[in-house]
Amino acid sequence: MPSLWTPEQTAFRDEVRHFLRENLSAGTRQKVRNGLALSRQDHEDWHDALAAKGWYAGFWPKEYGGQGWDAAQTFIFNDEYAYHGAPWVLPYGVNYVGPVIFTYGNAAQKARFLPDIVANKVRFCQGYSEPNAGSDLASLRTRAVKDGDHYIVNGSKLWTSHAHFADWIFCLVRTDTDARPQAGISFLLIDMKTPGIEVQPITTIEGHHHVNAVFFSDVKVPVENLVGEENMGWTYAKFLLGHERMISAETGKTRRHLERAEVLAAERGWRDDPGHRTQMARFNIDLKALEWLTLRLVQTVDQGAPGAEASMLKIRGTELQQRIGEYAFDVLGIEGGAFDIAEPENDETPLSGIARDMLLQKATTIWGGSNEIQRGIVAKHELGLR
């Protein structure tokens, strides 16, 4: 069968593998493989290694400090690092707000933020969701009122991942209460050190602290931190969400989890069980189809903003992750319950990773816009509705 990849792409994949062997610490890799919590330092070390190589924002245009990777290179890089157990590249700066700033930001914002994002000198988090404004994001109520050369921000954000690691939060805020909901939203960059911001941790089902509630009380934000035009934030928000969903298929991680399930099943003596073999064949076929779909769709959106394609990837990728995770958990049987949810940092058995990953994966069909909402987007696209 002819190879899907050109010699240059194969050489690039080898280069990524070599880099991972040389730069990813055994301790961090083990934590990722066992589903343990990563510290801020673990993330920093990995991001710093990528930044030093110039690969932290490899897909960005060269003029902004990226490598100008095309869709195939970006796919290869994401696939390889996740497969080999490198930490998730926290996407809020590189994948989310960075492209918004270089597409819609002004020259001062580009100069101020883009070099620091590429060099891993600044960390962002994403302030979109609120209580009662998740799927129905346009009903958000966090208010920003202009007062001279500042906005005064009041309200709260919910499920804000890694806000406790962040220097800045990019926020959707309501700047016009009279316009229809989508038309009164603006996109603000807010320094997390500004007085009036409080971050409260939330522990998720697998026992880790990733997400938070963030409260704003009379937070003063300079008007120069408004991205694009006032009341046009919905356009930038949707552009960003497309980028978020394009990286949600996570084929490399899913392949690693599938191999882990296979090893576990072999240890349990299931290798030749016809039911198990059928299940594994189905997973492998679905994963291969997802890899090809990802590559094809990533190429179609190479030049523009992702739309319904991104929703398709999110649905297929997250549901496959969940099916494989739940199957591995079934293979574990009674041992699945034998992990310490109270003290996840001290629980280093590989089997704990299976249970914890399975639990965390419950969130994948919710975050970035639930899969029900994604199905609505795909249906509207196919039916030609607006």
Ligand SMILES: Cc1cc2nc3c(=O)[nH]c(=O)nc-3n(C[C@H](O)[C@H](O)[C@H](O)COP(=O)(O)OP(=O)(O)OC[C@H]3O[C@@H](n4cnc5c(N)ncnc54)[C@H](O)[C@@H]3O)c2cc1C
């Ligand atoms: C672990 C985790 C991390 C997250 N990180 C972030 C983050 O960093 N920043 C951020 O801003 N947000 C974040 N989120 C929030 C996430 O985007 C929202 O949870 C998601 O958009 C769903 O909103 P909701 O939780 O308010 O649920 P709701 O909107 O209340 O939905 C509840 C249920 O109703 C269904 N539903 C709602 N409307 C419709 C409809 N029109 N058609 C069909 N079904 C519908 C949904 O699919 C869902 O099953 C995170 C969430 C999780 C779980």
